[in-house]
Amino acid sequence: MTWWIRPLVRLLAAVALPLAVPALVTAALWVLPGDPAEIICPPGICTGKEVLSARWGLDRGPTGFYSTWMAHALQGDFGNSWRVAQGMDVSELVAESLPATAQVVGIALIPLVLGMVGAVLGLVPRRADPFWQFIGLMPSVILALAGAAFIQIQYGALSFDGFPGFLRLLFAALVLGLSDGALADAIVGTRGTFDEEYKQRYAQISILRGESMLGNALPNVLPALIGQLRARVVHVVSGTVVVEVVLGVPGLGELLWAGTLLQDFAVVLAAAWAYALLSGALLLVQALAEIAVAVWVRSAPAVEVA
């Protein structure tokens, strides 16, 4: 396969993702039985169906709704929340919740990246793998529960602000970094990728030439490692929904959960779109990194055949 096909597919996917998520939601609204306006604004939960239909183009069919919603979203207008925080601008709610989620995800990635680097450099012993795998068997909800109970016992009702609040954030990151096999996969997956590459003839010949295997294998392994890292970031981002709610971290995950539970469609669609944008950005970074690695490898000086 030509080297640029995979990065190109990722670039296209990065662009398509933020367009595809609202499109899929729109399709689902019109495929499911019932009036789309009533799915968005269930009778008994919210009023003003007609006004809502006119505002979001629901009365103009799926294309009308999709184009209206996208046009508003591109200007940062997601409408007002009707149940999570009644009347409040959804874009404000999203903007307020983003920093907490960014901190949780950022801290959660530290053990994962350290695990990957440690596995490559041989700093994490192979005999410790069962330990990481055992920890990874724990579902995130259970580890998060343990953390929530600990903080609640230690700090009581005032455990959401100040240092206890930060502790909640730290626990959330730790849970995401350890549970559901996150750290175990980072260590074992990275090491496995290198083990496979070290079996290659060129890598073994590098020892005879007095060079390091790592230095020779790294450029070839880098695209796979970048792909693994992106998958791990997506996994961590996805996990924020559960962990933030259990630990009471006021992030995007908690906002999305509250929106789903209270059937606040405006909040859910905006939060889902924010997640889609983030995923698209990660794909973009992966594609650019793959292109950079390919250019780096191809710009190496050619060795003349003796």
Place this chain on the structure above:
Amino acid sequence: MKRLSRWPALALAGSMLVVLATLAVVAPDFASTPDLSARYLTPLESPPFGRDERGIPLLDYAAQGAAIVLLPALAAGLLTATAATLAGLVRCAGLDGVDSALQVGGELLGSLPRLVVILVVALLLPPGWRNLLPIALAWAVLAAPGAMDEAAATAARLGGARFVEALRAHGFSALRIQLYHVIWLNLRPVLVRQAAEVAMQVVFLEIALSYLAVSRNEPSFTHADSTYSWATLLYLGYTAALGQPLWHALFVGLLLVAVVAVFARSTRAAARAR
């Protein structure tokens, strides 16, 4: 970790499945009537699992929880395995166009944060459809790209279309090659492992979603209000950490989680490649 040998692993996986299936079969439609004279009874005082703060046997929760998760989890595992089989067969058949389309689709689908999609699905489901099955199937679809990728890579390592061609030269029929040589002998470890993992993930997903609903005193997306999920046991366990005498509920909840994890791991061990 010392690897389990194949037959004991199979026996262990079978035993765990029997435990779960038995619990699901004996699950009552409605939990027992509260009996305040039997509050907080321990497993020794009210076998097998004791009672909660309303005197309801924890066995009811365990059984109803098993009934909620068993079939959707197995269906999700089956769907993922089917998708992976398809990807493996496509790679072996040398259908490059279909293969590329599957990879592009997988790339898009695999980029979505799964829990976010699940919540959107849960929001869009009409009230009458709210149970675990559609959510489990949506999870299986989201997990499928990873499984398909691995199955296709396994098929490619075999030699793809050249492997099939070589076997045909030996006189084997196309059906036998696909079903026996490709799927049974080569793809099986990948398919079974992926299916078992997705089934386990669906159970944990149900626990997580129900726990979040229970903790906020809201109805769950995954089951009717009249039934209880294993999340209830974990929630009772959480209250034990805060001072309620319900440690036995936490123990039962964790035990059930362990049963599912052991089922998934031993299934994986039983199906691993020689």
